[in-house]
Structure formats: structure tokens, C-alpha cells
Amino acid sequence: MRLLQILFFLLIVRPILFIILGVNIRNKEGLPKKGPAIIVANHNSHLDTLLLMSLFPFYMLHQIRPIAAADYFLRKKWISWFSLNIMNILPLERQKWRKIDQLFAEVYKALAKGEIVILYPEGTRGEPEQLQRYKSGIYHLMKKLNEVPIYPVFIHGFGKALPKGDPVLVPLFVDVFVGEKFFCRNDRKPFMEELNHRMSSLANMGNFSEWD
Amino acid sequence: MKIQSHHIFIVFWSLVSILIIVSLLYKWWKQRKQKELQVVHISIRFWWLMVGIFLIAVIIHSRLSVAFFGLISFLALKEFFTLIPNARAHRRVLFFAYLAIPTQFYWIYIKWYGMFIIYIPVYMFLLIPFMVSLTGDSHRFLRSVGSIHWGLMLMVFSISHISYLFILPPSSEVNYEGAGLLLYVLILTRVNDTAHFLIGRRWGRHSLASPQTKTWEGFTGGMIVTISMSYLLAPMLTPLNAIHSLFCGFILSIGGFMGAVNISSLKYDLGVKPEELIPGHGGVLSRLDSLMFNAPIFFHYMHYFYY
Numbered sequence: 001m002r003l004l005q006i007l008f009f010l011l012i013v014r015p016i017l018f019i020i021l022g023v024n025i026r027n028k029e030g031l032p033k034k035g036p037a038i039i040v041a042n043h044n045s046h047l048d049t050l051l052l053m054s055l056f057p058f059y060m061l062h063q064i065r066p067i068a069a070a071d072y073f074l075r076k077k078w079i080s081w082f083s084l085n086i087m088n089i090l091p092l093e094r095q096k097w098r099k100i101d102q103l104f105a106e107v108y109k110a111l112a113k114g115e116i117v118i119l120y121p122e123g124t125r126g127e128p129e130q131l132q133r134y135k136s137g138i139y140h141l142m143k144k145l146n147e148v149p150i151y152p153v154f155i156h157g158f159g160k161a162l163p164k165g166d167p168v169l170v171p172l173f174v175d176v177f178v179g180e181k182f183f184c185r186n187d188r189k190p191f192m193e194e195l196n197h198r199m200s201s202l203a204n205m206g207n208f209s210e211w212d
Numbered sequence: 213m214k215i216q217s218h219h220i221f222i223v224f225w226s227l228v229s230i231l232i233i234v235s236l237l238y239k240w241w242k243q244r245k246q247k248e249l250q251v252v253h254i255s256i257r258f259w260w261l262m263v264g265i266f267l268i269a270v271i272i273h274s275r276l277s278v279a280f281f282g283l284i285s286f287l288a289l290k291e292f293f294t295l296i297p298n299a300r301a302h303r304r305v306l307f308f309a310y311l312a313i314p315t316q317f318y319w320i321y322i323k324w325y326g327m328f329i330i331y332i333p334v335y336m337f338l339l340i341p342f343m344v345s346l347t348g349d350s351h352r353f354l355r356s357v358g359s360i361h362w363g364l365m366l367m368v369f370s371i372s373h374i375s376y377l378f379i380l381p382p383s384s385e386v387n388y389e390g391a392g393l394l395l396y397v398l399i400l401t402r403v404n405d406t407a408h409f410l411i412g413r414r415w416g417r418h419s420l421a422s423p424q425t426k427t428w429e430g431f432t433g434g435m436i437v438t439i440s441m442s443y444l445l446a447p448m449l450t451p452l453n454a455i456h457s458l459f460c461g462f463i464l465s466i467g468g469f470m471g472a473v474n475i476s477s478l479k480y481d482l483g484v485k486p487e488e489l490i491p492g493h494g495g496v497l498s499r500l501d502s503l504m505f506n507a508p509i510f511f512h513y514m515h516y517f518y519y
Contacts, residue, residue, distance in 0.1 A: 163303075168304055170293075170303055172306075173290060209296065209482060211303075
């Protein structure tokens with residue numbers, strides 16, 4: 001499976017992302033060299049996960065685990081096989097949200113193994129190029145993991161290249177900004193404020209002409 | 213006058229030697245000063261790419277270079293489309309516009325001059341507004357039509373002239389004559405840019421156009437250097453006679469200046485800082501700015517007088 005995953009990224013994902021689209025990445029050195037770590041990013045397109053996974057070298061690829069909604073990605077047989085084996089997702093059963101420990105059990109296990117977890121605190125894919133309010137799920141996940149570093153990453157451009165609900169891929173450059181790592185604080189409000197602040201200051205680094 | 217392949221190779225290998233020396237000097241300088249000069253770095257990379265394309269075209273097949281210039285065209289257009297404001301509703305028209313690249317370069321590949329010269333100025337000119345209308349949303353119609361077609365003219369139509377230069381002289385196998393023409397326009401355009409920049413920085417007083425780096429002194433100095441170079445290189449690389457070569461240097465100097473000012477104004481309008489030279493933010497456009505004007509100018513000059 002690892003070979004299949006590498007081939008998929010080498011032959012399909014990377015050519016599309018780096019040749020057809022083109023990626024400008026700032027501060028690539030800022031990405032974690034090893035786990036455990038959490039990457040938080042804004043979410044506008046399915047390509048977000050493929051891009052974040054492509055930023056890591058092939059020998060680390062199998063350690064990158066995107067958190068994904070079980071009710072969406074495990075609903076059909078084929079998608080389920082692809083999500084679990086190629087994308088290596090950590091399925092999250094959203095309906096279990098009342099029991100936090102049970103909900104995040106898989107994530108805790110992955111982090112304990114030293115893997116790098118990708119999380120979209122916005123929940124689902126938002127409107128193109130709009131930052132949504134972050135849900136506090138990330139706080140509930142991280143409050144027991146004070147030593148695990150959080151890396152904020154801001155992605156811009158997929159909302160133009162491949163927005164939700166339009167199958168036509170238009171080649172356009174994509175911008176990625178990797179921020180400084182930080183750690184979870186003990187209180188929800190200051191932590192969420194810090195997350196918001198870090199993400200919006202990354203977003204403000206680019207000078208983009210937005211589409212109307 | 214017959215062009216001899218060894219003359220072209222003399223010029224080519226001197227260029228490669230200069231490039232090697234500059235690359236090594238830059239490497240040494242970078243290690244000593246512990247910093248990078250983006251402009252120099254990208255310039256060097258661009259020239260190595262040109263050397264590669266040239267070698268492939270001469271050694272393997274001149275028509276293979278068509279694909280490389282198609283790729284450069286694609287990079288330039290992608291950068292332009294990323295930078296410009298656009299209406300979300302007209303997104304698919306951008307996709308349609310990209311399709312003009314393979315088609316345009318295919319006309320070059322099969323040497324269909326008539327189609328090559330009218331495809332974008334006529335057919336794309338008629339089709340782009342129609343495609344925008346088809347989206348059913350005419351809000352910002354004029355802006356979309358204007359900017360998309362302008363981008364195609366500059367990034368595809370103009371750049372494709374460099375590609376056609378290669379196959380302009382009639383020849384069946386390896387086309388040294390075409391390679392000579394390409395080297396000639398590339399060197400003169402770059403020499404003019406560099407001379408303008410260096411002379412303008414040293415003696416420039418009177419501003420000539422909106423970006424502050426363009427001065428009357430730089431322009432005049434650049435022109436003198438370019439005309440001398442065009443006169444010296446012409447017998448080795450082109451069939452140009454003495455008078456034609458002097459005049460060629462004159463128009464390439466003006467054309468290169470106009471092309472550079474053109475992209476500067478565009479970047480100013482789009483809010484791209486001149487120092488931001490990362491690809492996708494003025495990188496490819498900045499490298500090709502003067503060539504975008506000089507390619508068609510030189511092409512038609514040669515086409516009119518010699519081919």
C-alpha cells in the first residue's frame with residue numbers, strides 16, 4: 001500500500017499540483033521534520049489535503065494522517081478504500097461528539113506513534129477563499145496534548161483553481177504560507193483567539209486580488 | 213550571405229562560458245555574503261534554461277523546441293491569470309483561453325504561417341467575448357474580455373514568435389540558421405536590458421517612464437551598446453547586411469524598452485512589488501517582459517527583409 005500511495009502522489013498528484021497548477025510556498029523549512037505534530041489549515045477544496053501531503057518527502061508520506069469525516073469518506077465502498085489506504089485518513093465519527101475521548105481515540109493513537117495529523121478546524125470546506133470561524137473541536141482535542149506542536153498553514157488559490165461544486169480545473173498558481181508552531185493553552189478562549197490571530201496574519205501576508 | 217554553423221557555435225559557447233563564470237562568481241559571492249539576490253538567481257536559471265532549449269533544438273530537432281516555448285507560454289499565461297482580478301462566473305473562459313496554447317504552437321509545428329499569424333488576433337478575438345457571453349453572466353464583461361485577450365496576445369501570440377523564428381529559414385534538417393536568429397534576438401534583448409539598468413544606475417538623472425529605474429541616460433546608453441552588438445554579431449548569426457543590422461539594433465532597443473515598461477506598468481497596476489520575484493508573482497513575466505515585444509518585432513523585420 002505504501003508503494004501504491006507513493007506512486008499515486010508521484011504520478012498523479014504532484015504533476016497536477018506542481019506543473020499544471022504551480023505552488024508558491026513560503027517558509028517550507030517551517031514544516032515539522034518529524035511527528036508528533038498537528039497541522040491546522042483552512043479548507044476550501046479537496047486538493048488541500050493532497051497539497052499538504054505533497055509538501056512532505058516521500059519517506060514521510062505514510063506518516064501524514066488527515067482527519068476526515070467518517071460519514072462522508074466511508075459512505076461508499078470505493079471511496080472508503082481509497083480514503084483509508086491511499087489517503088491514510090483518520091476517520092472521525094462526528095456523531096460521537098458527546099464522548100470526546102472516544103471521538104478522538106484514533107487521533108491520540110496516531111500521535112502517540114509519532115505521526116503528523118492534518119486537521120481543518122473550520123470543519124467542512126468553506127466558501128472559496130473565505131476564512132470561516134474555527135470550531136472549538138481542535139481545543140478539545142489538544143487540551144490534553146500540551147506538548148504536541150501545532151503548525152498553522154494557510155492555503156490560497158484552490159477556490160479559484162477548483163472551487164467546490166465545479167469539476168473544471170483551471171491552472172492557476174496556489175500560495176501556501178507556513179506559520180510558526182505554537183502549543184495549546186489551558187483555556188479555550190485565549191487558545192481559539194490565538195489560532196484565529198495566527199491564521200489571519202498568515203492570510204494577510206499575501207496580497208491577492210480577490211475575484212468578484 | 214551564407215550562415216555557417218561554426219560561427220553560431222562560437223557565439224553559443226562564448227555565451228555558455230560567460231554563463232559558467234557568472235554562475236561560479238555568484239555562488240562564491242553568495243557563500244561569502246550569506247545572502248541571495250533573487251534577481252540574479254532567477255536570471256542565471258533563465259539563461260541555463262535557454263541554453264538547454266537551444267542545445268536540444270540544434271542537436272535533436274528544431275521542432276522539438278516548439279514544445280518548450282509552449283511550456284514557457286503556459287507558465288507566463290498562468291502567472292498572468294493568477295495575478296489579474298477576474299469575475300468568478302467567467303472562470304471557465306480562462307480554461308478555454310489556455311486551450312489556445314497547444315493550438316497556436318501546433319500551427320507553428322506544422323509551419324502554417326497564415327494560421328499562426330491570425331489565430332489569436334482574429335479567431336480568439338472573436339471567440340473570447342462569445343465564451344464570456346455563454347457563461348450567462350455579463351457583469352464585468354468588458355474587463356474579462358479585455359484582460360483575457362490581452363493576456364493571450366502577450367503571453368501566447370508574442371512569445372510564440374520566438375518559436376517560429378527557429379523554423380523561419382527554409383531548411384529540412386537541423387536548422388542552424390533559425391538557431392542563429394534566436395540567439396541574436398535573445399542576446400540583444402538581454403544586453404539592452406542590462407546596459408540600460410547599469411548605465412541608468414550609474415549616470416541616470418532624467419526619468420523616462422513610470423518606473424524610476426528607467427531613465428533617458430540608461431535608454432540612450434543601452435541603445436548605443438545594443439546597436440554596436442547588433443552590428444558585431446550580425447555577420448556571425450544572421451543574414452543581415454551592415455545597414456540592416458544597425459537599424460535592427462535600433463528597433464530592438466526601443467522594443468525592449470517598451471516591453472519592459474509595459475510589464476512594469478502592469479505589475480504596478482496589480483500591486484505586485486518589483487522585488488517580489490517569486491514565480492507566480494512577477495517571476496516569468498519579469499524575465500520575458502522585453503522579449504514579449506522584441507520577438508514579434510524581430511520576427512517581422514526578418515520576415516519582411518529576408519524570408
